[in-house]
Amino acid sequence: MVKRFVQRHPVRTQRALEILPGVFSWSLILFPIWGSFVVPNLVAYYVIAFSVYWLWRSLVVAVLSIAAHFKIKASKQFDWVSDLKKNFPQKWNSIHHIVVIPTYKEPITTLQRTLEALSLQSYPRQNLHVMLSFEDREGQDARDKAQQLTKEFGKKFGHLWSTFHPDIEGEVKGKSSNTSWGAKEAKRILVDQEKMPIENITISSEDADARFHQNYFANLTYDYLTVEKPHNKIWQGGIAFYNNIWEVPAPIRVLSSVFSVTQMYILMRRDRLINFSSYSTSLKHVDEIGYWDTDVIPEDYRLFFKSYFAKKGDFQVNPIYLPVYCDAAQARGFWNTMSNQYEQIKRWAWGVSDDAYIIRQFILSEAPFWQRLVRVFKVVEDHFLWPVNWFAITVSAILPPLLNEEFSRTILGKTLPQVTSTLLTFALVSFVVIFTLDAINRPPKPGQEKKRGFFSYVIQLAEFILLPVVGFFFSALPGIDAHTRLMLGKYIEYKVTEKV
Helix, strand or coil: CHHHHHHHCHHHHHHHHHHHHHHHHHHHHHHHHHHHHHCHHHHHHHHHHHHHHHHHHHHHHHHHHHHHHHHHHHHHHCCHHHHHHHHCCCCCCCCEEEEEEEECCCCHHHHHHHHHHHHCCCCCHHHEEEEEEEEHHHCHHHHHHHHHHHHHHCCCCCEEEEEEECCCCCCCCCHHHHHHHHHHHHHHHHHHHCCCCHHHEEEEECCCCCEECCCHHHHHHHHHHHCCCHHHEEEEEEEECCCCCCCCCHHHHHHHHHHHHHHHHHCCCCCCCCCCCCEEEEHHHHHHHCCCCCCCCCHHHHHHHHHHHHCCCCCEEEEEEEEEECCCCCCCCHHHHHHHHHHHHHHHHHHHHHHHHHHHHHHHCCCCHHHHHHHHHHHHHHHHHCCHHHHHHHCHHHHHHHHCHHHHCCHHHHHHHHHHHHHHHHHCHHHHHHHHHHHHHCCCCCCCCCCCCHHHHHHHHHHHHHHHHHHHHHHHHHHHHHHHHHHHCCCCCCCCCCCC
């Protein structure tokens, strides 16, 4: 019945599902305010339940982040090429890798750094084929960059191509449409013209500011040759926002630290792991499903669920326990950097716009019911609660006794702040773990390459005091901004942030 309704009314159900996240998040944010007058007991139980939920999630993050740290440490030291030669003597170097780098107005120094990291890969460089996918609207600057980069790096890879993605009617300007264009061009050259077997090729979408660890493609090749159904996989490394960590203001630095350790944790969660930022998959697979969609802004989650439903649930993301270093948001000047970070988080939060597509496909899909229910529920949970988390754990507990004097005199009213405070204090263990792992993995400050000074660790710890404020301005606020815009039909455009 529901399936039939969705099929008959695609526009109406799409719009209803777009309204749903905003209604949900605003309802939970406002409930402790009006509920404190009407049903204060229910508000109290809601706040306690959310605190227990937050404690559980915090402990899971702490434990799995530590496990991921040791896996990454071991993987960095492992000789992947030697293991490839030993286990696959005839075909260890038969796998080729296309790397698509979508770029628009990136400084040439950033692109040089990215290509330099690729040129240091331990896997044979002649098996790496790089597609610099510029936007045609960048004009002559893009062509000048392409010419200079080809001159500097053209002989360091199997191929180094440049393409210029035109503005096409019906496409949304952004990473997804640009990546799709670059991938099709690479396939046209390498497979259609040079007749390389498509089954032996992976394709990676790499952010223009990203640096893959030097063993990334050796590790990817090993996994590609050993897993069952390699054409039903995406591979994801641990995104770490450390490229410019010492150059950005303290609020951005602490936010980047939390993001980086959280990305380590998520590698351990196969049930939650979805490709993000820079990742790899099979060229045969993306060719089968029609490449990246060109009418969306968030390309990573859309690619996963497009793949997942196309393969009827027989699809997953495999972790690669190696870092992928990226830039933290940065611009010229403090306030421009703050604005940059806000816009970046809002764009990430706009991933909630994919939930309408995800839920609709969940209803129509032939994938095993319980499997797709768990997979979709966990994504929807993260997206729907994005703006709610901060309010629920910081201010909701004080509202019932503050707004309702009669309730404040009850036992529940008197103990509510203490109970939630105790639960959230235990949850702070996750922030201790995040600080420790960040301190271990964060690269040294320029000029202190051999050893970080004690004072720098003290400053780093002190910066974590900013988390409540940072969490509001760079998580809750952009999250509710994205939800509200989607609810009202005020769709955002892909806004390229300033690059330095």
